[in-house]
Amino acid sequence: QKEVEQNSGPLSVPEGAIASLNCTYSDRGSQSFFWYRQYSGKSPELIMFIYSNGDKEDGRFTAQLNKASQYVSLLIRDSQPSDSATYLCAAFTGGGNKLTFGTGTQLKVEL
Amino acid sequence: DVKVTQSSRYLVKRTGEKVFLECVQDMDHENMFWYRQDPGLGLRLIYFSYDVKMKEKGDIPEGYSVSREKKERFSLILESASTNQTSMYLCANQGVNQPQHFGDGTRLSIL
Numbered sequence: 433q434k435e436v437e438q439n440s441g442p443l444s445v446p447e448g449a450i451a452s453l454n455c456t457y458s459d460r461g462s463q464s465f466f467w468y469r470q471y472s473g474k475s476p477e478l479i480m481f482i483y484s485n486g487d488k489e490d491g492r493f494t495a496q497l498n499k500a501s502q503y504v505s506l507l508i509r510d511s512q513p514s515d516s517a518t519y520l521c522a523a524f525t526g527g528g529n530k531l532t533f534g535t536g537t538q539l540k541v542e543l
Numbered sequence: 544d545v546k547v548t549q550s551s552r553y554l555v556k557r558t559g560e561k562v563f564l565e566c567v568q569d570m571d572h573e574n575m576f577w578y579r580q581d582p583g584l585g586l587r588l589i590y591f592s593y594d595v596k597m598k599e600k601g602d603i604p605e606g607y608s609v610s611r612e613k614k615e616r617f618s619l620i621l622e623s624a625s626t627n628q629t630s631m632y633l634c635a636n637q638g639v640n641q642p643q644h645f646g647d648g649t650r651l652s653i654l
Binding site: 440464466474476481536 | 574583584585586593633637639640642643644645646647648650
């Protein structure tokens with residue numbers, strides 16, 4: 433079992449809709465979670481982080497964490513074509529400073 | 544803003560050449576990382592370093608070595624380049640319990 437798992441997609445949503453990206457993790461000791469956005473041919477860019485159970489909102493982005501279910505999600509409201517990218521979920525695993533990445537979910541926002 | 548600078552965006556080398564990829568950070572972070580990223584395989588950790596002159600193997604170290612003579616600089620070395628090392632190479636730095644920040648990446652082609 434991979435430590436951080438994501439559906440590779442592509443996830444297609446119409447412009448203006450809510451995009452929901454999901455991530456599960458296997459290490460119950462993981463405390464910190466991160467979402468990166470990666471445009472084609474570019475490097476990953478940090479967009480959100482969450483440490484506590486519940487929701488964290490930043491503009492059109494909401495990160496959700498459920499430690500009991502070992503589940504992290506990223507919601508993008510009012511999706512725009514410029515949101516089309518691959519979204520990487522990451523978590524500190526192994527009780528240390530090692531950041532483990534999922535393989536990413538490709539999001540396509542269609543006009 | 545955290546700045547991680549990779550020396551080349553695009554690089555073309557020949558099989559058997561010794562290749563150096565340079566990465567410089569402008570923060571005083573101890574942790575630096577080298578990844579490669581290939582379609583469908585996600586980010587794969589090659590080597591990382593937690594301090595000057597210190598290095599640790601990641602998940603795919605074969606065919607690579609690294610050098611960290613100064614805190615701000617972390618170099619990846621392909622001892623004898625092969626075509627299967629054609630890839631996007633990403634350098635990242637990380638503060639203690641902080642997310643990783645990536646450079647722009649080097650797209651390396653081995654002919």
